[in-house]
Amino acid sequence: MTLRVGLLAEGAAPYGGPVVDFAEALTKAVDRSGLSLERIQHHLAARGMQVSLSTLSYWRRGRSRPERPESLKVVAALEDLLDLGEGFLTDRLGDKRPRGRWVGQAMSIEDMWDSRATDLGEVMARIDRLQPTASTYVSVQDRQVIGPDRREVSNRCTGVVQALEDGVDRFLAIQLADATDLGVPSIEAGPPCRLGRVRGEDSTGFLVAEILFDRMLRAGETALVDYTVRMRPGADSEVCDRRFLRPVGEYTLQIDFHPDAVPARCYEFARPSLQEPETALNDLWIGTTASTHIHVRNIKPGIRGVRWEWE
Incomplete structure (x- = not known):
């Protein structure tokens, strides 16, 4: 998945x-x-x-x-x-x-x-009168939880978002469900941000949600974000990745496996775009807490993630 x-x-x-x-x-x-x-x-x-x-x-x-x-x-x-x-x-x-x-x-x-x-x-x-906002992550951390059945449970995202121009008060979070999922996931936001309009379609697998800041930003100002996506998996999970449209200063991805569901192998990968293949970068050690992570600085546009094998 x-x-x-x-x-x-x-x-x-x-x-x-x-x-x-x-x-x-x-x-x-x-x-x-x-x-x-x-x-x-x-x-x-x-x-x-x-x-x-x-x-x-x-x-x-x-x-x-x-x-x-x-x-x-x-x-x-x-x-x-x-x-x-x-x-x-x-x-x-x-x-x-x-x-x-x-x-x-x-x-x-x-x-x-x-x-x-x-x-x-x-x-x-389908989100009426939607307007894009000029903002980007300064830093972001994803924490994914895998349950005892080898299936993903949730992914929590926390980060710092910076406005690129005046008047920014929100951004859009996007989630794409896997073809084997039972439906699009749900999403919830915690302080200091909150949810705005949310649209999801089982036919396309996309969930699009507005994450509203606690104030309107001027260019260069930052806001903290905290939201959690809860999955509806239909098969074993095998990968977690994030897609970056702009350069990002710092990214951390943590995978917490259940002690009864620890994969045989886990590794970091990168992909410049969907037009190019993945490149395996490093094998990752899964510690005594059944957790692993990657921490990357000065990320260029593209896809970064972790993939694992159960057998």
């Missing part, structure tokens, strides 16, 4: 060059049309295209750009909807951005979720 945890609020930095040209062209076209992003989203949905308000806002602000075939179809529809010439926006995208490199720039949602990015967008679209 796979546990995947992400943070959508990790707004990507502008890529510069052609991406900024695309963002500026889209912004001017939207402003000229007089349509809100909500109305644009509604018109696209009427054409059978599901895209989240977060994605549209990211495109406008140059924080990400459309690259997947599904996204490019949305861009073509925008050209028609906004009364632009064919190729007006598409031609401004430039060459496809290199993928899968361990670089300091941010990655897009599509890098981290691949073909599931469309499913994620559909779930996000």
Whole structure:
């Protein structure tokens, strides 16, 4: 069973060059049309295209750009909807951005979720008037509990989130259930944060939840977060990972196994993106408390996690 945890609020930095040209062209076209992003989203949905308000806002602000075939179809529809010439926006995208490199720039949602990015967008679209927030983890710790039946019980996340611009008061936590799970997990938040809107769909396996800070942040200010995801597993657990869209200063992942369910082998792995294979890094020692962990500093965008074998 796979546990995947992400943070959508990790707004990507502008890529510069052609991406900024695309963002500026889209912004001017939207402003000229007089349509809100909500109305644009509604018109696209009427054409059978599901895209989240977060994605549209990211495109406008140059924080990400459309690259997947599904996204490019949305861009073509925008050209028609906004009364632009064919190729007006598409031609401004430039060459496809290199993928899968361990670089300091941010990655897009599509890098981290691949073909599931469309499913994620559909779930996000069900949160009315959702707007992305420019924030990122300074440090984060995950603590996963495995029960006596070898199945995951819960994952608690605590961390420090920093605002990248003024007016940030929340971020989005994302959880993807494994195909063998009995349904999407539940989520709860503890002080000093609390839950906002929550959407989950068994059909896609995604859970998307707003984690609300105890105050509105200015750029550079930080907030503490504390939330717990409770699983509905249907098979043995084998892996826990987190997907980082932006560089993070410090990450700790702790796995607490039940004394009656200790795996035969446990190791750390890394994956630059879903387009590249996993690389096993280090075998991990499981101590007398049936627990193991990894602690990583200066993490680049990508996937980091722990995998284990029962036999």
